[in-house]
Amino acid sequence: MSEERHDNSRRNLLKGLAGIPFAGGVLWGAYAETRKLAKEKDKILNALDIDASAPENTADLSGDAIRVGVIGYGGRGQHLIRVLGFAHSRWLEAVKNNEAAMKAFTDQEDLNVKLTGVCDVFDVHAELATSSFPECKRYKHHEDMINSPDVDAVVIATPDHWHAPIAIKALEAGKHVYVEKPMTHTIAETYDLMDAVEKSGKVLQVGHQHRQTQSFITAQDIINKKILGHISLVEVNTNRNDDVGAWQYNIHEKASPQTIDWDQFLGSAPKIGFNPEHFFRWRKWWAYGSGLAGDLMTHDYDRINCVLKMGMPDSVMMSGGIYTHNDGRNVPDVIHVNMEYPEFTTGSSREEGLEKGMTFVYSATLGNQYTRPTLLMGHDGTMELGNSLAVHVDRNSTRFKSMIKDRLMDPNVPIYSYDPSANETDGITSATAKYFADKGLLWTYRDGKRLDSAHLHLKEWLNAIKNGTPVSCGIKEGFEEAMTAHMASISWKLGRRIDWDHENYRIMDVPGYDLDEVLLGDSVIQPEMLAGI
Amino acid sequence: MTYSKNQLYFLVILRMAIGWHFLYEAFLKLLNTSWTSQGYLLNAEGPLAFLFKWLGSESLIGLTDVFTISLLLVSGLALTFGFREKAGAYAGMLMLAMFYLAHPPLPWLSGAGPAEGNYFIVNKNLIELFALGVIAAFPTSHYFGLNHLLSKKQAS
Numbered sequence: 001m002s003e004e005r006h007d008n009s010r011r012n013l014l015k016g017l018a019g020i021p022f023a024g025g026v027l028w029g030a031y032a033e034t035r036k037l038a039k040e041k042d043k044i045l046n047a048l049d050i051d052a053s054a055p056e057n058t059a060d061l062s063g064d065a066i067r068v069g070v071i072g073y074g075g076r077g078q079h080l081i082r083v084l085g086f087a088h089s090r091w092l093e094a095v096k097n098n099e100a101a102m103k104a105f106t107d108q109e110d111l112n113v114k115l116t117g118v119c120d121v122f123d124v125h126a127e128l129a130t131s132s133f134p135e136c137k138r139y140k141h142h143e144d145m146i147n148s149p150d151v152d153a154v155v156i157a158t159p160d161h162w163h164a165p166i167a168i169k170a171l172e173a174g175k176h177v178y179v180e181k182p183m184t185h186t187i188a189e190t191y192d193l194m195d196a197v198e199k200s201g202k203v204l205q206v207g208h209q210h211r212q213t214q215s216f217i218t219a220q221d222i223i224n225k226k227i228l229g230h231i232s233l234v235e236v237n238t239n240r241n242d243d244v245g246a247w248q249y250n251i252h253e254k255a256s257p258q259t260i261d262w263d264q265f266l267g268s269a270p271k272i273g274f275n276p277e278h279f280f281r282w283r284k285w286w287a288y289g290s291g292l293a294g295d296l297m298t299h300d301y302d303r304i305n306c307v308l309k310m311g312m313p314d315s316v317m318m319s320g321g322i323y324t325h326n327d328g329r330n331v332p333d334v335i336h337v338n339m340e341y342p343e344f345t346t347g348s349s350r351e352e353g354l355e356k357g358m359t360f361v362y363s364a365t366l367g368n369q370y371t372r373p374t375l376l377m378g379h380d381g382t383m384e385l386g387n388s389l390a391v392h393v394d395r396n397s398t399r400f401k402s403m404i405k406d407r408l409m410d411p412n413v414p415i416y417s418y419d420p421s422a423n424e425t426d427g428i429t430s431a432t433a434k435y436f437a438d439k440g441l442l443w444t445y446r447d448g449k450r451l452d453s454a455h456l457h458l459k460e461w462l463n464a465i466k467n468g469t470p471v472s473c474g475i476k477e478g479f480e481e482a483m484t485a486h487m488a489s490i491s492w493k494l495g496r497r498i499d500w501d502h503e504n505y506r507i508m509d510v511p512g513y514d515l516d517e518v519l520l521g522d523s524v525i526q527p528e529m530l531a532g533i
Numbered sequence: 534m535t536y537s538k539n540q541l542y543f544l545v546i547l548r549m550a551i552g553w554h555f556l557y558e559a560f561l562k563l564l565n566t567s568w569t570s571q572g573y574l575l576n577a578e579g580p581l582a583f584l585f586k587w588l589g590s591e592s593l594i595g596l597t598d599v600f601t602i603s604l605l606l607v608s609g610l611a612l613t614f615g616f617r618e619k620a621g622a623y624a625g626m627l628m629l630a631m632f633y634l635a636h637p638p639l640p641w642l643s644g645a646g647p648a649e650g651n652y653f654i655v656n657k658n659l660i661e662l663f664a665l666g667v668i669a670a671f672p673t674s675h676y677f678g679l680n681h682l683l684s685k686k687q688a689s
Contacts, residue, residue: 013682019615020614023613030564
């Protein structure tokens with residue numbers, strides 16, 4: 001009887017405490033899985049040794065405030081001035097119910113700047129600034145602002161044909177310059193601007209703010225560590241499929257010869273009568289804009305140049321046409337550009353002399369917006385570079401051969417990925433994490449704070465002005481960006497390859513042509529092309 | 534409540550399986566210090582997306598993550614150990630309802646994240662939620678689990 005009771009109580013105990021081995025089993029399973037992942041991650045991260053840390057976001061901007069004037073207070077100008085700390089009344093009204101946008105604005109660091117001047121040839125834009133910021137004076141002509149003792153530095157966000165002429169005059173007048181891309185509109189003024197920067201000793205920053213983006217900074221380290229091996233092909237793309245993307249901006253209802261200083265807008269452009277479409281949609285014509293190559297390829301060229309530092313290509317070929325918006329524009333809306341770098345290498349893991357040279361392909365359409373990734377394709381790996389960053393090892397990599405054989409690296413899973421929405425850099429990411437990263441839930445972070453990269457780019461410029469620190473997109477980078485775009489546009493217009501003379505740092509002559517005339521000209525030079533220059 | 538042997542076996546297996554699943558999820562999230570539910574929440578879809586985006590916002594995400602792990606852990610332990618299994622089942626149901634509502638499988642939503650199957654209104658989260666309803670309605674801990682031990686002690 002007592003034995004039976006004893007049996008019963010043992011059974012009861014087992015039934016009662018059965019949860020313990022179960023919970024223990026689960027805990028052991030979770031621990032083993034976490035350890036395994038951590039070990040694999042450590043092995044890979046140690047092998048890669050990538051430095052994902054952001055640069056320090058410190059700059060001493062104390063003391064006298066830098067007095068900034070803005071020339072061109074349209075869409076881009078308004079954005080730049082806002083990230084400098086000055087949001088106009090209409091924007092504040094528009095976002096008053098958008099807590100996130102308002103918080104991002106109010107949380108911005110004070111850059112110790114005074115907005116003392118605005119110059120815009122359209123009254124509505126200029127008055128928006130003067131009515132929103134009491135200390136901001138309107139200058140009717142940019143030369144008045146440039147020569148004003150109340151302005152230390154200017155932000156230039158005008159149409160392209162005014163970038164260099166204003167920047168040069170500003171530098172000559174001793175002002176520091178932040179100029180939007182493309183840096184210049186012609187070949188000649190690219191050299192003139194370079195001279196002006198050298199002679200003035202003032203700070204010039206070109207507005208490629210992505211140089212501040214964490215993923216691009218990490219990408220540079222990946223290249224420096226030669227993780228991708230020899231990169232032979234880079235593919236970059238632009239895809240847009242909407243009116244704003246095709247530069248069909250709204251024409252303001254108050255636009256008239258009375259509200260727009262038309263002659264000042266035209267500047268060096270051919271003298272034509274008042275045309276509000278040319279004023280608001282200037283990107284559609286070579287006279288004011290720079291086409292897809294100058295307007296959008298420059299972004300992508302500089303993204304790659306910031307990572308690879310490959311500089312000027314040996315040659316550029318561009319094809320394309322007006323295929324999606326035949327609406328009177330004379331710049332193409334579909335282009336394909338091949339830039340050749342036969343001497344360039346990012347390092348090789350194979351026998352010496354086998355690998356050298358790279359083709360950089362850019363293609364764009366304004367008639368489709370499917371996302372095509374930016375790919376840097378090397379013998380040892382491929383880097384997908386965007387807001388997020390992912391490195392895939394190549395199945396036939398020489399450098400990682402043993403790690404692939406030991407199944408430590410899987411060519412189908414990124415060996416490295418950067419996703420700012422995760423708390424830390426991940427060695428191996430899951431399909432879901434990658435999906436979220438690709439969806440663009442991504443911002444640039446400094447010290448755990450989400451920031452607008454244009455704010456950081458302007459801050460770098462101000463720090464350079466105050467403390468003599470370097471800028472990340474100065475005259476050298478701007479020269480390479482602008483000149484490569486000019487070579488592409490000339491190539492399209494002449495229907496031939498355009499070569500770069502590294503020794504003399506100039507585009508090689510094309511007999512019979514003034515290349516700046518070609519660049520600014522209205523259309524493709526068909527007959528000569530067919531004659532086979 | 535008395536059950537046939539088969540009823541008891543399968544009810545206990547169901548309870549232990551869900552407990553196992555919740556505990557494993559909780560332990561993995563605890564051990565992986567970089568885990569966060571922010572991506573899942575910020576990509577929320579459907580009529581309650583605003584609520585989940587708020588839960589995933591910078592100021593709340595820390596609290597949301599702790600809450601998620603705690604709920605998974607409490608529910609998992611209750612089901613596995615057979616102690617306060619009803620409360621554990623309800624906690625699990627609440628958790629699963631949130632997972633479900635953040636990404637409801639409705640044909641007009643994009644369906645964030647890769648799914649391993651095809652779902653229309655009913656998905657595995659919803660089925661597990663209903664299974665927990667069954668567990669709450671048909672408790673088994675007084676046969677198998679800490680409750681069994683406690684009730685025997687009380688009886689003796």
